[in-house]
Amino acid sequence: MNDNVFVWLNDPQNWAGTRFTAGIVDQIVAHLWYTVIGLVIAFVIGFPLGLVLGHSGRAGWLVSLANGLRSLPAVGLLILLYVVVSPLITGRGDLVYLVPTEIVLVLLALPAILANTYAGVRNVEPAARDAAHGMGMTERQVLLQVELPNALPLIFSGVRSATLQVIATATIAAYVGLGGLGRFIYDGLASHRFGEMAGGAVLVAALALLVDLTLALVQRYTVSPGVTGRFSRRATRADSRTAAVTEQVASEAATD
């Protein structure tokens, strides 16, 4: 009876949940929580590091190394860490799933944020940087008043790319037992409740789209019009794909 995805999505009981199972709303909140935790940690590490390394231009190898993390399969890491961590954490229900998941989420989000912040700062026009120094700005002023504002498009694209990866991986983490929207997918799959399974898939897709859209709006209103290149004919707005390619190019450049 819940086999049709539209039926499933339209049933208010599925949204509110029952005493035994979490509803859609709860899982959306949970999913967002997992995402935010992973992103914040990755940002707190990657953003300042990217700024400092980009400003000084040194230790590019760190960026390449971070980029190498991309080749690790997310599922594999997730399961490995879960298997390692689960004997160590007993009792507190969700923590045993949360800890390995968050470690993997941070490992996946970090390269995107670090590489793109680094590249964003490095790619600031050299003439603007030179003029800033020549005018008597301190290193800190140059970084914060000149390099950072001009690096924003790439930084944003890095954050967006990281966010999408985290949302996607948090979905998979439901396989090892975590909550979130992936719960509907895997529970539905296991019990042949395909309406629920497809519903979970649709919800995850919708969540990802909404979050990315929100970030895009923030990007639009935060980045100076002089930088977005709104006036140039061949201007293109940076999005998560820009980030992906930038990571690659940045790590290639850093190894030169």
Place this chain on the structure above:
Amino acid sequence: MITFDAVSKEYPDGTIAVDRLSLTAPSGQITVLVGPSGCGKTTSLRMVNRMIEPTSGTITIDDQDVTSVPATDLRRGIGYVIQHAGLFPHRTVADNVATVPQLTGTSRRAARVQALELLERVGLPTSFADRYPAQLSGGQQQRVGVARALAADPPVMLMDEPFSAVDPVVRDQLQREFLRLQEELQKTILFVTHDIDEAIRLGDRVAVLAVGGRLAQLATPAQLLATPADPFVAGFVGRDRGYRALGFVSAELPLAHEPAVALGSPVRRALDVALDDWVLVVDDDGAPQGWLHLVGAGPSDDVVAAGMLNLGGTLATAGGTLRETLDAALSSPSGRGVVVDGDGRLLGSVRAADVLDHMSAAPRERGPAAVREGGRA
């Protein structure tokens, strides 16, 4: 006044960029550092505001060693203009100009008012204030760069090839306006260029540097043209030295009367006043418009129209340099150079032979004393 005292810059791999440079850039004047690539001109410039630190020697500004104050404070008192302007893309034009005043504590509103005044001063409409650098052309960006450097009213300005990245027409305009600005402001300017003509045009004094950072000659432009110190300088200064030197000599030459007809008068009238095949045509204010060739000019009751005119000749101003006077004579289709007054009205004409006679009549002395430094090339 900027003084270099045996300043050298040597890099760890052994390259000597600047070799014991000693020179003084007098206050209120433009001193140009010029030379081929690798002569250390930009390095020398950047040692003044400590973007590069010398390996030996001292640089002083108004007798104060530049190393005696923190670098950032030093730089806030020096205007710095570079080749591609280096405007901040993320800030509006006005915010760019207001950068240094805001760094030193001026309120935002006061800094903005100042910025608008400066934009006018460099010849930009105040409507540009809220535009972004990406919306401006290269020449416009350069002007903003100059305005930005002037914002803190620094006594000293360092300019590193500021006009090299724009096309020749814009460059000529910028140079002319720069000279006008300097007449007003009288700043101590150290200017780097690779273009000897720009150096001669803009510099009160010119320092020619050779590859390896050696000072080859420090002299006024006229001296440079008249007496280059060594074969390198002679070669670098280039050809047409005699001709270009004429740009530093002005003369009040006797003018011959030049008959002219106004636009719109009948061709018959032109035939009446003509000295030979060519007649000068002026407008109603007496400003020369061009030459009318009487052979094949059409029937005599036709009217002189703008489309019939030959525009070949240049105009010389009365009391202007010998160079422009000679050029007016040489470029004129009739062989008679047109001379106008300060308002552009016809005064008379002069022939090339007259100019040359004048030059050979005046004693042909070499050296600085004989050359009056009026007028610029």
Place this chain on the structure above:
Amino acid sequence: MNLAAGTSPWDLFGYFADHRAAVLHLFWEHVWLSVMPVVLGLAISLPLGYLARRSRWVYAPAVSVTGLLYTIPSLALFLIMPTLLGTRILNPLNVVAALTVYTVALLVRVVADGLGAVPDDVAQSATAMGLTRTQRLRRVELPLAVPVIAAGLRVATVANMSLVAIAGTIGIPELGQLFITGFQLSVNGPYYPPILLGILLCVLLALVLDVLIVLGARLLTPWQRVTAAR
């Protein structure tokens, strides 16, 4: 299966020896599931990206639509595909289709921007020499865009490697199955061998494909080798 023997990570080699045929089968499945989408994706993206570059009317919607597609998490896409294609969930074709969509979504933008990054004066001098539009594309614009497109390809390939493994969680045979096996067998304690083996093979495969792309790009851009050597 001796569970106690699975407690040391180095046992992964022993595991491989014991299950060679099965593991290799999963490996080759993984290879074709990752490589097919890249090949298909490139084949589709090149003309699409070119069209997007040529016409401003195509560029904006192409970038937006593909951007939306790229945003959808892969697992969701794997599960929505059966409905769209009419296949069963366990059909590997869903994975190929979904990953092709991803690869196209990424590469269309990369190709469009890569072709667009060719300097104007280069493009114009080509036209001035009398090259037709196709010739200009083939001889000038594409070769110059190779580095950027190659970077995008590397990203797409490595990403696909990881994404294919996810399909293990819905039962499709490829290296991801090794992770599932390890997970299911870790009842009494961590059973490392298949998990580590799976990670190792994924990373190796990603490395090999990455190197192949780099070599391919280098072959196509001989001028870069010369300038880099100076």
